Amino acid sequence: MPRENKTRYALLGMLTYKPMSGYDMKKMSDHSIGHFWNENYGNIYPVLKKMEAKNLVTMTREEQDGAPTRKVYTITEEGRAAFSQWLSRPPEPAILREELLLQVFFGQWTNPKLITAKIREEDERCRSIIRELEGIRDHMDSGGNIREVPENSRQVMREGTPYWRHTVEFGLHYYSGIRDWCAETIKALEERRGEKDENNRIGRKSQG
């Protein structure tokens, strides 16, 4: 028996705020939970279809001026029940498959400068994400993100903000940890390369 689909709960959770289309949910996903939850259209649309079939959501078509017709999904009471039930269950731990680390592990088979360059890339990527997350955290109380939400959902989002903040703090810890490892590892690799160069300059004393 394979894994249980979790996209379902991410979508149901978003729909507790307001009815949305698949496209809206992708955008909200990218902006609010994207730092810890990857989601893509390849999942969203088939899962929405399945949830509609199981009456976890209902769908209405909404025509709009200046943009194509949308399919707007609304959570049902059954959907709310399924969502709450999931919330009471233990989460599954993360599964890691870090390709960079696999390449580092086998690093003796390639140019050490190449390994260092890759870790530098990852370092930059982490720093970039950290800056984004800091921006989110620092503007979280301005209420800017609430503006697009109907008045009756504002209280709900206000109550959810501290939890959102905890997830942004998670992202900051996560990427900071990796960024720090990057810095240490680059330093260590360059020192080891320095030692090697030193050995070479002294006169090929080392067999290494």
Place this chain on the structure above:
Amino acid sequence: MPRENKTRYALLGMLTYKPMSGYDMKKMSDHSIGHFWNENYGNIYPVLKKMEAKNLVTMTREEQDGAPTRKVYTITEEGRAAFSQWLSRPPEPAILREELLLQVFFGQWTNPKLITAKIREEDERCRSIIRELEGIRDHMDSGGNIREVPENSRQVMREGTPYWRHTVEFGLHYYSGIRDWCAETIKALEERRGEKDENNRIGRKSQG
């Protein structure tokens, strides 16, 4: 076009040390790279078959006393070339889908004590893994893990040890970052609950 299979390179990399069976590779995977690379039999056997068909590895059957017959795989020159080529390519960044964080994000819809308990579980899990990794790091130079390797592979593994150490340091940073977030978040959640209790005790002054 879907993702490219990466199990292939994990297996080829392991085979650079010595010929191995699928079962051996799973064990080595669990012990040496498991902290950053999940692998399972469901992938290993089909991928080995495919690699054999493409002449990246060859397979011989090996009978042994007191245990069932094994299929031992050996890397070919083509396999080595494919592996080296992969090493020179940029790695793909990690994809995150942290179910705990998804539950934290929607935490307003459930009992705050439940959220705290879940974070406590994750905290303990991280601490346990950190202890393991520290054990690995601290015994890394004892050469204990080299003992099962043929004499002619020892130099190779010795040269790989510093890279292995970097991956263990990665794991330590990764899990420490999350452990620290857990501690902070538990504290914050309990303080917020303390404030709420305080408000209630004072006389229902708060509308929250």
Place this chain on the structure above:
DNA sequence: CCAAAATATATCAAACAGATATATACAAGA
């Protein structure tokens, strides 16, 4: 007018996870 961008929905093929199954061999307990 055409191309690019935005809004919006949808599908595809392979990778991947972990449960499950089967087979060989040995050890411990009834």
Place this chain on the structure above:
DNA sequence: TCTTGTATATATCTGTTTGATATATTTTGG
């Protein structure tokens, strides 16, 4: 002796997931 449990070893299954790709409507800019 037989059964159960454990270790060694190979293998399959089914659903989730990834991200590339495709299609359609509408607006904007050259």
